[in-house]
Amino acid sequence: MLDADLKTQLKAYLEKVTHPIELVASLDDSAKSQELSELLEDIASLSDQVSVSRTGTDPRKPSFAINRAGTDVGVRFAGIPLGHEFTSLVLALLQVGGHPSKAAPELLEQVRNLEGEFRFETFMSLSCHSCPDTVQALNLMSVVNPNIKHVAIDGALFQDEVNERQVMAVPTVFLNGEPFDQGRMDIEQIVARLDTGAAKRDAEKIKAKKPFDVLVVGGGPAGAAAAIYAARKGIRTGVAAERFGGQVLDTMAIENFISIAYTEGPKLAASLEQHVREYDVDVMNMQRAEKLVAPADPNGLFEVQLANGATLKSKTVILSTGARWRNMNVPGEQEYRNKGVTYCPHCDGPLFKGKRVAVIGGGNSGVEAAIDLAGIVGHVTLLEFDGKLRADEVLQRKLRSLHNVTIIVNAQTTEVQGDGKKVTGLSYTDRSSGQSRQVELEGVFVQIGLLPNTDWLKGTLKLSPRGEIEVDARGETSIPGVFAAGDATTVPYKQIVIAMGEGAKASLSAFDHLIRMPVVEAEAAAA
Template sequence: MLDADLKEQLKAYLARITRPIEIRANLDDGEASQEMRSLLQDLTLLSDQIHVVETRNAGERTPSFSLGTPGQDIHLRFAGIPLGHEFSSLVLALLHVGGHPPKLAPEVIEQIQGLDGDYRFETYFSLSCQNCPDVVQALNLMAVLNPRIQHVAIDGALFQDEVERRQVMSVPKVFLNGEVFASGRMGVEEILAKIDTGASAREAEKIKGKAPFDVLIVGGGPAGAAAAIYAARKGIRTGIAAERFGGQVLDTLGIENFISVSHTEGPKMAAALEAHVRQYEVDIMNLQRAEKLVPAGDDGLIEVQLASGASLKSKTVVVATGARWRQMNVPGESEYRNKGVAYCPHCDGPLFKGKRVAVIGGGNSGVEAAIDLAGIVAHVTLIEFEAKLRADEILQRKLRSLPNVDVIVSAQTMEVTGDGQKVTGLVYKDRGTGERHTIALEGVFVQIGLLPNSEWLKGTVALSARGEVEVDAHGRTSVPGVFAAGDVTTVPYKQIVIAMGEGSKAALSAFDHLIRTSAPASARKAA
């Protein structure tokens, strides 16, 4: 089941297990059960601490297996074969069930263990989803730490009937005690914030008591991380407030143009960014969304007001809030989001196996999405607003070679239609004739570019017509002491490597501003 190299790597990890693991596998004679049986047999050969017991229980999903250890009340199960992106989830589950300590702050562990209530989580994932492992791993760990938490991770592609019945049309999709809990990427802190209702208020109180910063970075993507590192290396008081550390990189599957790294994946890079920042004395405040920026008053401090009700003050601010997927803003899009309207073909594509879908957008992202989906779904219709596709020619040639793809240009998407529960079609207008057409389909994947996260700055900082923060060659904005970097700005070419460079430059400019504004008047005049 596992190749020789992977077995050697896994054997080294499993050597960290300190207590026995019992795997109870619910199997039958089907092909999927045979694959699972082979995987579990490999595990027993790699560690004498792992034992497998086979069962045939009609009341459990088949194939599936649970992980436990004697003397511990753990409710953790995989329904499906956790390979692909979920292989790391299996490895971590084995380590944590086997007694290896988790990499969580003591206060977070205490918070999980102190949760009052019974929580039965079910997470639907796909093996090609790069967002799913964070959710699966977080809930698995919580199930290890608290016996009142149960978690089952379910491969949606393997349990299609269940997916249809529960109308799971995007992953990761989490149910809590039988009801929809959340969709999309989440970590332990985000999950705790949703179920521990007092957590946000407690964090807000902590933030209110923080002393002013020399440099406060708002945003935790590549630009924000680079700015934090460059500022901290100057020995000044540095803070970073981020809605989610990693930003848009978390939603990126393959990265092949980051110089000196031939290939990596977004979540892996995001984890590396955070790990690098944590090597310095940076006050990281995660799950914090900025709502308003107040320019410096008589005290010389800029204020950033947060959605939690708290606020932070700093001598300088670097805005690095990035961008998000642009929406079509047509009737039906919001109503059917995660009910057929999707934005990540890699994550949600497997849920549309054998169905008809549309891709909106003829740039590189749209054409790549159509190519990927064509290998999974029954038919793809690509819709482009302009008179021709904008993607690279090599991608267009590949697209034209696929028999189950239609391309419609000069078309304006007008509406997403549905039956109240899920998408049933799409209406577009021929921009040449004005005639409207309806396409029957089950999914719509939107790939029409990015929108800067700058709404919270309107009326304070000068923005371009596209909503981007206007910056000069030093990263300075129209407000003294406020700098900006990355995809939220007017700097062209939204690329990771460019965002990192701009973040570094903005931090250096902020440091220069601090030196000049704190210097004696005679020195400033001479400078």
């Protein structure tokens, strides 16, 4: 089941197991059960600490539990956790086997102190690059706290249950049988949902922080680069991020990051955070900025007010809040979001196997999505507002070669339709004739570009008509001492490598601003 290289790597990991673990399988006569049986045998052959039992009674077949022998510590997988979930499998083996997690000790203690019974179920897909974070977080929580149980379910393998429970996006998490949340979640986000007093405690800690020399707002590539460059100057640096990694977390394949032929968004985001934390940087994750207040005195302190009520102060600020997927803003879009309307073909595509879907957008992202989906779904209808596709010609040729794809240009989507529970179709206007037309389908994948995350800055500094932060050649905004970088700015070409360069530039400019502040006033500002 596993090739020689994977076996060698896994064997090395399993040497870290300190407690015997048992793989308890629930199987039937299906081919998938045979595959799972072979996988579990391969794992057990690599360590004397691992054994296999086929005595499981879980009604989901194939499935298996990873149990720490003689205890109630364990996690479950319904399906065969390969693809993006292979890492989740390896981590589960290590953690159930007693190898300590790298999560912050105070966070693990917070998990241990959660009171109540928590039964989590996560529906995921093996092609989803957002799912492993959620699966791994809940697996770890179930190892740390015996009152927490978790099963990760491959939605593509249990399609009847997916349909019955109206799962139309992954990851989708249920808690004690009721919907809990959808989309990528890390352990901090989940614990914050369960521990109702966490936000208040975080706010009190933040209020007590001393002013920073440089405060970076946003934790994507631009923010990470800005923080590293600032910290290397030996100045007090902080990062307030709504989610560290930003939009990179939602990116699948990255093949144009110079010197790295191929990587994936979550992996790059993890590397960015690890690099930042190697420096003396105060990283404040899960903190949403709501207001920027400039000082009355040009050499005073800026204030960044957070959603939890706390306020951070700093001599300079670097804004790197990135961008988000653009919505169609048509009736039905929000009503059926994650009920057929989705923005990630890699994550949610397997849930629409054999069904009819639409892709909105004819740029590179839209055409790539249509190509990927055509190999999974029954039929793809691509709708483009313009009179022609805007994707690279090589992608267009590939798209036109596919037998189950219909391309419609001059199409203005006007409504997403549904039956109250899920999408059933959409309406569009033919811009050539003015006629209204309908398409019956079960899914709508929106791929029409990005919007800058700058709504909270309106009326504070100068924004372009598109809502982007206007910056000069040094990355400075219309307010001296406030700099900006990345996809939230007017800098053209929204690319990771450009965002990183702009983040470094903004940080160097902020440092230059600091050293030019009058010494007496600068010291007073820090007091």
